[in-house]
Amino acid sequence: SLFVVAFSVYPMALSLFKDANLPRRFIPATMAFGSVTFTMTSAGSPEIQNWIPIKYLGTSPFAGWEVSLVVAIFMACFGYWWLKRMIGKAIAKGEKFEERASDPKVKVRDLPHPLTGVLPLLVVLALSFWLHESLAQLALIVALSGGVLTLMLINFQYFHDLSKAVNAGTTGALVAIGNTAAVVGFGSIAKNTEAFQTTVEVMANLPGNELIGAAVAVSVIAGLTGSASGGQAIVLPLIGQHYIDRGVEPEELHRIVAISSGALDSLPHNGYVVTTIRAICHETHKAAYGSVAALTVVVPLIGLAMAIALFSLF
CATH class of the missing domain: 4.10.860 (DNA Excision Repair, Uvrb; Chain A)
Incomplete structure (x- = not known):
């Protein structure tokens, strides 16, 4: 679960950023990059975004693993380089870690x-x-x-103090559910409008390369609904069998759909983005979203283009 990663990794990320004296506004981007990009959409991932296509395409979670591996390595390396570059520029401008009273306190105790x-x-x-x-x-x-x-x-x-941890976890879960439910609710209403249905039909019937058509359709719908899984669930019933009948390999379509769902879904209104930036890291979109967008929108889009090119060439 992306939210489990965010809640559990944040204290560790905060400690690491504090020790390295790095600007804390980059913590959301760092956590998002490690959870909603190549780790979410690559072959073998247990995330739901890698499993939804199985129902419609009859594939496996490891579909297109060769291309997926190449794209994942690229996204990991390029994204890491870009993150370091952004942090380096911020430090050069005088930014540093700033402690807050609300920061969790780390206790020294025996650990496994x-x-x-x-x-x-x-x-x-x-x-x-x-x-x-x-x-x-x-x-x-x-x-x-x-x-x-x-x-x-x-x-x-x-x-240590299990009941307190359960209470804190329950509160965090309710906040995450509330933020996500608001976005999904908006998407559910939007998809019942005539304009949305027209958009879906246009996206599902784009001319030219079928893999490009699928990528554009899933990306746009995921962006409109603020949900990667929502984009897949809406588009796949419309294009899945249709594209297979036109000769597209199911494994290739599976991987393109998975990767494309993890790009425009990370727009500012996405439930995970809102929860991570505001509820967990206590930052603002103005301070933190720029780096989040670079790593979770731009990097996956480049990876998507690479995947389409590799499938088309080989």
């Missing part, structure tokens, strides 16, 4: 071995790989549940 943190992740990946054919999207729920149980078994003796 760092390698134990990898085991729950491996459980999630293993279960999603073994069960995806028999359980389809339900495999995600089973895999994540397995990861949570593994985490609890390994770290139970290290839990």
Whole structure:
């Protein structure tokens, strides 16, 4: 879950930025880049954006993995370089880390071995790989549940003030649900308008290269609804079988749809963007969204163009 990543990684990111004396307004971009770009849309990812196409295209989570791997490496390297460049420019202008009274306090206590943190992740990946054919999207729920149980078994003796953590987690979950529900509600109303239906029809019937048509359609609808999964769910029933009948390889279409859904979905009104910038990091869109857009909109769009080119050439 993207929100789980945001809530759990923020304290660590805050500590790292503090130690390195880096401007904290780049924390949202850093977290978003690591959770809603190549990690969300690459082959093998347990994120729902990589699994929705399976229902419509009859593929697997590892569809188009060769091109996906190349694109993921590019996005990771280019995005990291761009992030460092933006932070470097900010530091050159005199920006630095600024502490706030609301920052969480880190207590020194016994912690489990760092390698134990990898085991729950491996459980999630293993279960999603073994069960995806028999359980389809339900495999995600089973895999994540397995990861949570593994985490609890390994770290139970290290839990500190569990009830307080549960209360804080519940509050954070409600905030995330509220922000996302508002955006999804807006998208649900918008998609019932005549203008939206006309837009969908135009996007689904673009002339020329089918992969480009699919990419444009999914990207635009994801941007309008503020949801990557929403863009896929609306567009795939319209173009999935139609493009396959025209000779498009299902694996290629799967990967293009997944990558394209993770570009314009990260516009300012996206639920994850709003929650991460304002509710978790306590920043403003004016201060933080520019770097978020660079890493979660521009970088994926470049990666998408690369994926289309590679599929077309090979």
